[in-house]
Amino acid sequence: MRQALENRFYYLDNFRQVLAWVGERHGDLLDDAERSFIDRFQQTPQTSQALLVRMVMRKGTLFRASKLRYAEIGCPLQAAAALVEQGWIEPDPALDLIQLFGLLKKDELLRVFGAALGGQRKSDLLQALLAEHAQPKRFASWCEALGDTAFALTINDLCDRLRLMFFGNIHQDWSEFVLADLGIFRYEQVTFSLESRAFHLRAEVDAYLHLHRCRERFEAGESVEDVLAEVPTTPYANDWLENRRGKLLLGLARQCERVGDLSLALRLHAANHYPGARERAIRVLERCEQPEAALQLGLAAEAAPESEHEAQQLQRILPRLRRTLGGPASRRASIAQPHRMDLVLPRPAAMSVEHAVREHLTSRAAPVYYVENALINSLLGLLCWDAIFAPLPGAFFHPFHAAPADLARPDFYARRAGLFDACLSKLGTDEYRDCIRRVFRDKAGLQSQFVSWGLLDETLLGLALDCIPAEHLKAFFTRILQDVTNHRSGLPDLIQFWPDEQRYQLIEVKGPGDRLQDNQKRWIAFAQNHQMPIAVCYVQWADSSRDL
Template sequence: MISPELPPFYYLHNFHQVLQWVQQVSADLLEPEHVQCDHAFAQASQSAQALLVRLLMRKGPVFRIDKLRYAEIEDLEAAVQELAACKLIEIDPALDLDTLFAVHTMPELRRMFHDLPAAGRKSDYQQWIARAQGEQERPFLQWCARPELQAPLLRLSAAVVHWAQRLQLLFFGNHYQDWSEFVLSDLGLYRYEAVALDQGSRAFRHQEDVRLYETLSELRDAPDEADLEHWTERFAAVQRIQTDSDWLRRRKAKTVFQLGQQAERQHWWSLAEQAYAQTRWPGARYRQLRVLERQEKQEDAWPLFCQAWEQPESEGEAQKLRRMLPRLRRKLALEAPPTAPSGKPASRTQRSDLVLPDDGSRVEVQVLSHWNSPLAPVFYVENTLFPALLGLLGWDAIYAPLPGAFFHPYQACPADWGSPDFVSRRQNLFDQSLSVLNGTDYKTVIWQRWQEKRGIQCPLLIWPALDESLIEQALHCIPAQHLQLVFTRILQDWRDNRAGLPDLVRFMPAQQSYELIEVKGPGDRLQDNQRRWLSYFEQHAIPARVCYVTRPEAS
């Protein structure tokens, strides 16, 4: 596919699109300094606007003017002076040592600092200068008293940087999407599902929501600290956050869980225990039990264990509880609970053994080549086939415009995609989608969606791994009942059950049958989620086997 040629000011057009969106939908969430930047930007010429947006799209905030080259901006110097007059940038800013080294090359640094060794790494030079002159911010001529070596520099104002960040946050509803989304879409590399958006389709309802999101992001993204007091302050700050937004409540619950993981990595057991106890994020209860074990608090762990044993939150938790039970029984000298949690993995899955020489390729590819034939084609699908078929069949449920799900036209998935209640919020819609499997129209529905949605961004569909032959064989050979069973299990635990599916699928078109194959190379073993899937296949008579590959013995 030949990418379209973008017009010269495509990026400025995209920026104006974001500005217009925010002004129409979320103007009340801009702070006074943002409004001032809005006004200053609106009064600037096209060249000055274009230069500012170009800079915002690059890593900054300090830039060398002599390195800026944009063909569409004819008078760069005039644009720089205009932005400076509007106080959107600062010319000849004070520099700290990190920035000084970032914007100059090694030869330039050697000319600026005569005492530097002729050879060495940039980091070594920086440490040397730091010891000699310090690292505090200062104008260039206080670093180097040679005006002829001074490169023209500009810095984006702090207000402009914060304004651009706020625009991105209000438009995208997150910090990880940026202006590249527009470029990828303009080039035709990314396509997104069109979801109906209205005045209520915004991520934040009021200023407090924005502040809470930014606080949670800062606390979540801060690096692990070896300072227990600092961690405690971070945790307390999260706990003080109160909101009536379901979306932000979910984000808070996940942040508390992540802080618990950070504390656990530092072996701050009591704080990790506290964090896990105060969030209902999936996995927190089992992590709390593990932390209690690490503290030798088996008596405190037992009541929580019994609660989980009677009502496990998932098959994965039940599997882990069965492993924990013998340890707790030994420590407490207790009898086992009367009934075991459901979903115990079976061990009756059919097994095959192959001896194949190591040809440098992956064992899955070797097994595929070994068994593949015109009458029984084999495909490497792993976690792509069944989720893709579910995504096509349940497309309308996934992209339903529920409150708090879609904020802008560049979303590959709903905002609550990874949340525990993603499916429950759409249960009726998924039930309607899966009901098509009770008739004969499901193949037509899936094929039509394949043609209509092909290439549109969706986490369940990895388009390069799918082709028409695979979809055609799957719909011909896999019974609707088996699709229903697999889809139902995925939807039961949306977060975990999209993974762990077998590596290969072998079709027998003449018999209208198929077989799933999990491949294990030398020294490899089944993972927990794979065992759970194999147990489910065994329970429902879905054909599956595990193929163990070994190497020939050396002569």
């Protein structure tokens, strides 16, 4: 960490690492312009390289020279000269009024447009000036009175493409390097070959970026029709890309539902195989007063539900559709209710209802912890560490993985079935306790999407291993691995241990007016089916109970 802080050009070294990594592992996916950029960048003066990287790593593409002052770079105008020559930045770009407002503070805007407008908020000032200043102008023409210079980054898309090829996703950014350099985040060191990479065809990179831009436009508020016109109508052969396309189409269709365009919503849902689309199609058919078609699709889904969530929703939808069609009333299967706890507690001044219950129930003989999803997932992550971080093809392709890249894919478990089975088989012996403790010690602090290091300590770990039977852990872990995306959440808020009796109880807490969520109901049903001790605690506040 100290070396990273002492190296004033640490961020430049990180950028160079990405260029070298991409050039070595993705060289066949680069076009001539991208290869040329990598080559020319190395020949550019160091201070110019550093200035460019500073701009790339900041938000946006417009910058003022006065805001680009870094001790290790020196004069930003001198450093920018080589970048302008290369065409990587544009000096004095033309800006519309909205872009100008993004660069200037309010007092600077008043110097540009007149102090007489000073009584208005910045947003109101923008609206007042839009009609009068509709045409873009060069920054210098706008801001002659400020004596500053502006630059526009012209290679942002190129750098996004390089970053995507390195990380395999667009949500990780350059800060990953900084956090690792400073020792804030540490990662498991996974061995992977030159063939271990996210993309194998340039068209896959193009498709990923295209879908990302479509999602950005949708989230920015563009109409469904405009965005949909850019979304490919033919499914991708690549399952990973098709999953992203399906997720976007589901979002677009849900928006159609919200605005009442049910015809388009139904068309999108019906052609989409992304999880959840079939259930929405059934609901849209029902809203369109097509109960026969809705029932037919619902029965097909009931015969082969795609998930526990879909099966749960069908238990609500199908009886309603049958009633609509005049069929016999059908009773829902009776569901055994979990143990119920009712508490009346003083309303806490600055404490959540879950923590209030924990404080009320905990004792030296029976401590209570607020764990929610973290404890069971952490125990799974520790026991199955080697399986989770096994260097399978397509799982890891850069040094900053907190989980395999295919974690959310349906075949995540299937691809590692033998490895997971070997880990879970330890639960049949006392070996699992030693394994979990060893990994807890050896991997402490390494990033994992399963392990919550901030929650887990030796005391909690010891209580969990002593009080939760191995067969219960195996049932928990197996269910999570069957559907990691949906089953990692919904676990009860609290866990209480009786160490002298080597037993435990899960407790879901519900405050006044709060109801169980669907994923919580599924976990409760699962626990009951496996004879796991579980309770739901309903809380009322003492100062309001008199009114009930």
